[in-house]
Amino acid sequence: MIAGLQDVVKRYGNLQALDHVSFDINEGEIVGLLGPNGAGKTTAIRALAGLIGTDSGEITLFGEKQDVNNIRLKQYIGLVTQEVTVFEELTAEENLRFFGGLYGVKGDTLKQRVKEILDFVGLSEYAKKSPGKFSGGMQRRLNIACALVHQPRFLIMDEPTVGIDPQSRNYILESVKRLAKQGTTVLYTSHYMEEVQAIASRIIIMDQGRVIAGGTLEELVGRIQHEETIRITVTDPSDNLTDSFGRIQGVKSVIQNGPEYIILSGAGAGNLNRILAVAQQSGKVSNISADKPTLEDVFLTLTGKKLRDEEENA
Numbered sequence: 009m010i011a012g013l014q015d016v017v018k019r020y021g022n023l024q025a026l027d028h029v030s031f032d033i034n035e036g037e038i039v040g041l042l043g044p045n046g047a048g049k050t051t052a053i054r055a056l057a058g059l060i061g062t063d064s065g066e067i068t069l070f071g072e073k074q075d076v077n078n079i080r081l082k083q084y085i086g087l088v089t090q091e092v093t094v095f096e097e098l099t100a101e102e103n104l105r106f107f108g109g110l111y112g113v114k115g116d117t118l119k120q121r122v123k124e125i126l127d128f129v130g131l132s133e134y135a136k137k138s139p140g141k142f143s144g145g146m147q148r149r150l151n152i153a154c155a156l157v158h159q160p161r162f163l164i165m166d167e168p169t170v171g172i173d174p175q176s177r178n179y180i181l182e183s184v185k186r187l188a189k190q191g192t193t194v195l196y197t198s199h200y201m202e203e204v205q206a207i208a209s210r211i212i213i214m215d216q217g218r219v220i221a222g223g224t225l226e227e228l229v230g231r232i233q234h235e236e237t238i239r240i241t242v243t244d245p246s247d248n249l250t251d252s253f254g255r256i257q258g259v260k261s262v263i264q265n266g267p268e269y270i271i272l273s274g275a276g277a278g279n280l281n282r283i284l285a286v287a288q289q290s291g292k293v294s295n296i297s298a299d300k301p302t303l304e305d306v307f308l309t310l311t312g313k314k315l316r317d318e319e320e321n322a
């Protein structure tokens with residue numbers, strides 16, 4: 009374990025922004041942190057990074073106790089904030105030099121790191137340009153770069169891809185995967201399910217200041233449903249076929265609706281193929297579909313909410 013929150017409480021007046029939050033992050037993991045607006049994601053990140061104090065509980069980072077006065081721990085963390093925090097008056101390169109300098113990176117090392125990191129985020133050509141003129145995606149990439157100049161062991165990203173073009177988004181996701189391969193541990197907050205699904209090795213779901221679920225994608229999805237709904241449309245429907253479907257192992261119910269059969273079946277274990285094979289024995293199949301629960305379904309089931317109050321489209 010390189011980072012952990014243990015029973016952490018953070019209050020703002022009467023509001024418990026963190027209500028006894030506990031989770032661990034292990035070396036080399038990409039952990040996805042999901043939660044609707046106001047769930048406490050940013051608060052958890054700020055506490056983890058030592059930017060805010062907490063009311064109770066304990067935060068451990070690289071074997072040390074984290075708190076706002078532990079300056080030493082800052083060097084291990086790279087924080088990509090929810091809002092882009094680069095200076096528009098400085099060029100991309102100057103921004104990187106500034107942030108690197110804050111962490112004590114100097115001289116030739118700094119020069120070398122700035123060069124490497126601009127290349128890493130695909131902004132080498134824009135080194136001398138002001139981020140004020142950058143697209144949203146480029147600004148986000150620079151924001152990420154600023155958190156990486158000092159080569160942190162632990163990168164914390166708070167919604168780093170909000171409102172950017174798909175190309176930049178892919179670039180960022182690929183960068184995160186490359187970083188993890190190189191040994192950087194990543195905590196990745198996003199409200200884009202597909203992103204978390206694509207990169208996270210483990211997912212933590214928060215709602216109203218609490219951790220309400222955690223695990224791999226498979227574990228989370230498995231938790232809410234062990235069934236899938238298969239819809240199959242055939243050219244020659246019959247009662248016989250209904251019975252045949254019903255005899256397939258794992259099939260829980262069969263509803264015939266004209267040419268369409270709606271079959272509730274245990275997920276996995278090749279049931280879709282078996283159902284298809286049985287259907288094909290008695291004629292042509294014109295349509296088949298299977299609905300598997302997704303992370304979105306897990307989220308909806310657990311929180312009763314969508315991830316965002318209103319859709320924000322990139």
Ligand SMILES: Nc1ncnc2c1ncn2[C@@H]1O[C@H](COP(=O)(O)OP(=O)(O)OP(=O)(O)O)[C@@H](O)[C@H]1O
Pocket residue numbers: 020023024025043044045046047048049050051052090
């Ligand atoms: N400085 C603050 N003062 C008072 N209340 C705060 C403060 N920061 C956060 N809160 C409240 O704490 C709760 C958790 O906020 P937080 O920003 O951690 O949520 P979040 O999960 O990051 O949400 P979002 O997805 O909108 O970024 C919210 O109800 C928020 O209004």
Ligand SMILES: [Mg+2]
Pocket residue numbers: 049050051090166
């Ligand atoms: Mg937030």
